[in-house]
Amino acid sequence: MANRLVESRTTAVPYVDVHETHTGMVVLVGDRAFKAKKPVFTDFLDFRTLEQRERACFREVKLNSRLSPDSYFGVAHLSDPTGGPAEPIVVMRRYRDEDRLASIVTGDRSGQSAQRLLDRIAEVLADFHEQAERDPVISQQGTLSAIEQRWHENLTELNRHAAETISGVSSPSVSKIEHLVTEFISGRAALLSSRIEGGYIVDGHGDLLADDIFCVDGEPALLDCLEFDDELRYIDRVDDAAFLAMDVEFLGRKDLGEYFLEQYVAHSADTAPPSLRDFYIAYRAVVRAKVDCVRLSQGKTEAEADAAAHVDIALRHLESGAIRLALIGGNPGTGKSTLARALAEKVGAQVISTDDVRRELRESGAIDGDPGVMNSGLYTPDNVTAVYEVTLRRARALLGKGHSVILDATWRDPQMRAHAQCLATETHSVMVELMCVATIDTAAQRIRARRPGNSDVTPEIAVELATQSDRWDDAYRVDTSRGRDLSVLSAHSVWRRAV
Structure with a gap:
């Protein structure tokens, strides 16, 4: 069985592989991926008890099955040979690295294959948003005050890192972002209210990155939604789509990022003005810049250039989208x-x-x-x-x-x-x-x-x-x-x- 699985791949991929993050571990075995949560406590999650990790695993499967039901098989339990309690693990389909959207976008010079996939992703995402949950609690996250708070939290953190003399993340650049954001929000109460009234605030994906989207037989699998904080997943649906557009631009394909957002707007018949798309692309770029700064503080030196690139994207789109x-x-x-x-x-x-x-x-x-x-x-x-x-x-x-x-x-x-x-x-x-x-x-x-x-x-x-x-x-x-x-x-x- 192992030989057949390895031979079926177009590149030399180990039958068993392990990837580790600061909150979890993924073990790749054959055509399956097994994800375990670490017993950690951070600013945004608490996995210290077995019950908390179990709930998190079931929630991950439930939320991600909304968009990719064929990718998530459920929650299994890993028995402890010493007789301790079994550890919950998420069981998923294993995908090839070359089938990642990020690989396709960066490897397709003509853009034709990537455009076909992005068009399909836009259609899937628009359909998902059309059926997504809406209620007053969700809509509350689309209010002016909620959006101001999200920007404030991210920019406060980014300002703290700017003081650490990170190349490309300077206090003047962060201050300019703050000014442009304040001007946009302050004059757009009518726009933000209309988004709530129009039902555009949904329980979305919340973390659409090109590295977490795969293509199999022309069909996209959108994985790893934001499951640890419901409020951060309650967003304007253009914000959800803008995350992926921003990430594709970050990968050096601004043309494909724009193409995807245009296709999403066409499939969803969304009436958002271009300025709102720029606003949310900038927001997602700031979020990623903050994450890059955290990675840099953990010793990932390549994250410094990533942070600078994300800040640059944020500034460009805020300037373009200024009213x-x-x-x-x-x-x-x-x-x-x-x-x-x-x-x-x-x-x-x-x-x-x-x-x-x-x-x-x-x-x-x-x-x-x-x-x-x-x-x-x-x-x-x-x-x-x-x-x-x-x-x-x-x-x-x-x-x-x-x-x-x-x-x-x-x-x-x-x-x-x-x-x-x-x-x-x-x-x-x-x-x-x-x-x-x-x-x-x-x-x-x-x-x-x-x-x-x-x-x-x-x-x-x-x-x-x-x-x-x-x-x-x-x-x-x-x-x-x-x-x-x-x-x-x-x-x-x-x-x-x-x-």
Whole structure:
């Protein structure tokens, strides 16, 4: 039997092998894996008594059988030859190292095999989350205060390690993470509440690592869920998926991490904004950085580079997911609407145009007047104020739900810009100010060439506005006469730096 098992493997794998951690031991024998708990007590678990270890074994089998019933055979008992009590052990299927997702991801240069597997994992995980348990106790872990507490605990620990002069885990980097996290959470109460109300907080897996997922005949086996702390397993389902996306990125395949998360969102029909995905990827990276620091303190020198890499991932995603409120302004015909739409497509932001709002308000009867005349008709001061108030009110709702917003308007009035700045401050959003510029002739020519739409501006109005003094010193000037691609490149550079 032993010879047949060894010969069936594609690599030389010992029939018997042993792996040990600080909390347990795994003995691999043939096609089985036997896991025993050590009688230890730590900050997060207590296995000191036989009864506690027995309960932990049964719980491990029960919880993991939700996702991988064919991988867990049950709990057996190892008899003591000296006559002592039998020790409980978890009996599992043994998998080959080359069938690990981590091996597949790092070994597949084209990414095609990994993509097929990740697509299937996304489907399995989405189905699991759809059926996962939900109740008020579970939902409580999705509240703003619970999420703040989790971040606080992990960052406090990471700060302690940063004081130990670990390369890549510095106090300034941890402080920056803290700032970005605080800004995101503080302005996103509406988003977090909507996740609870939508039933997105579930009893999940809680520890999705590429090393603990295997592929057999094209089907994934997702092992080793977090069983020692129920509250840490009660999470937003996007948080659950983000853990694996983060780990795949850590393995050097950011493209595959993004692919997996996109497939998960597609299979689950989840409406989470991209910023929330970035937020939870960063959270999982911080959790792993903390674990890396612990490993380093235990003498695992390779963990120092791992910690630095995880901190870097956290910072990148928090910066990418920071909520921004962008004002893209300028005189008519300077290309602000074109730039607003193009930048929004690149960064995943929502666009609100005052032209569109004005047309809606006119059609509803909220404002009236003839178009095409400066400071009268549709453009009286009262009508202009009404349009900007509605624009900012809609922006507030989107910012609170975790969407970055681009406001397409002239933004000539400093008072209106001040109102927008107040909105950014109140919603803990980063302000981005861009002013489009072009020659008077170019602007007039663009207006003449426009297709019919929501803008009522004439070339004459554009010329009149262009001759008026307009100081907007805080804005970055984008010369749109250079062409669309260069304009978007400049605007995107300003957007990315604004954190």
